[in-house]
Amino acid sequence: MKAVRSVLFVPGHKADWILKALASQADAIIIDLEDSVPEASKADARINAREAIQANNTDKTVLVRPNALDTQHFGKDIESVAVSGLTALLLPKLFSRDDMIRFDALVTAAEILNGVERGSIELVPTLETAASVNKVDELLDAPRVGGVMAAAAKDADISREVGFSWTEEGFETLYLRSKVVVAARSAGIQCILLGLWQDVHNLDGMRRFAQANSGLGYSGQVLIHPSHAEIANEEYGLSEKQADYYRRLIAAFEAGVAVGNGAVSFEGDHIDLAHANNARDLLIQSGQSLESN
Template sequence: MPSIARPLRSVLYIPGSKPRALDKARGLPADAIIFDLEDAVTPDEKTAARATLADALTQGGYGARMKIIRINGLDTEWGIDDAKAAAAMGADAILLPKVNSPADLDALAQYTGDLPLWAMMETPLGMLNAAAIAAHPKLQGMVMGTNDLAKDLQTRFRTDRLPLMAGLGLCVLAGKAHGVALIDGVYNAFKDNDGLKIECDQGRDMGFDGKTLIHPAQLDVANAAFSPSPEEVDLAQRQIAAFNEAEAAGQGVAVVDGKIVENLHVATARETLAKLEAIKALSAE
């Protein structure tokens, strides 16, 4: 499947109940914002948060940033009203927590119509059903809920995230198979930029498109990690040029830096350059 063209390097959670945070988000260099009505909002604020968020989105000012609303689960007392309200707020997608099967997305679509849906992948059952969830016709993105998954798996924290790899890998395979955006889970130590970079690099190497973030201080690290590096751009340009030269000479392969370059390498190189151009276009808006 083709890679996701829209940059989603940094996906920042913003509480839907906090007017100051909602205003500040208008000037932050996030590729996407998850306006949160779930975990970031206390039970006594949840009803009022809908009106607060609706007002902020009506005012606009979020530019080219993708606008995603995370509602409460449909099995909670707020979920259905969240879904109905969110459907009218002009968001780009609605994010449903704890998606266990495609039936959960079917249930949400009753209230959100043709709006694109995103799924929080944060339960063992969701991991096992990742392929079926990713194949849902309205699904456009999967967000890893690594904190909840770790809780359910009863794991201990490890910097290599080894206990989570099976679940994350299933979601990556499912997302790539069905052309769905893949966003890695949060890094909790928001003042630890070195640790964040390690986890961002790991997620990028696994195939994630970006990372969910809990603090604006994490934005620069994530944006850099999920952008093509100058070295990657240089290599991509040289691979394309060498392959074009080889083709013109009637050859099917080229050699760059002592390594064979074939069609598949050129396709990856072109994707790298296209991603860079998409990031430049987003930054200019």
């Protein structure tokens, strides 16, 4: 799964909201069948999700969050939405790699039933339990994993599980967030998401939150309001100004190599092969060209 900067949550029982989410500035959407959908609306949410996936004619990445394994809904959820056009399932309330294996088997059966290429739908574990954070390496070693989402929201499942008191500065979740990034990079995963900023109207706070987590290595953020997409798109990935800087860095290094130097001075910094490789990786991960315009 490619890295995305902004991923907008939308309740599955709100069909008109799904259409608005697909028209938003977000790189991707998550159609939720779980916590944001009332019990009486679960069936409607499944129908809406399936129809939206099949009718989607945008370039957005589409994920669905099914209900957890301890509910009566997860089987029907996966059977309904595992259709062509679905990129991945965002998996809730995981405790071990065994849970990932259970979901993998269900998705395989649904792909066969719905005539979808076997193995094409990826899994994105949500780390919202203490056990899942503790066993993140095992979860990311499971089949189909295409990304990961770390949960660090105020007063949500993760805060209850771990017992931390949320602050905007985030010191209480720094270890958790850092551990997930290292595990994801070690597993070769590029789509590393964080969720989420809950104060809809505090856009300055949202920007600080995004800047801090982009700096930690997250590729993007899960959002609950369309107004946050523009900020996330600006703070995650590379701006054109940053991309130009890295292109020029690569060019300076390559010019040095051409005359027999293994390291050069670039805009006051000492750079060598490691810096050039890092610049290339950042440009590729953000979908930017390596060549100057």
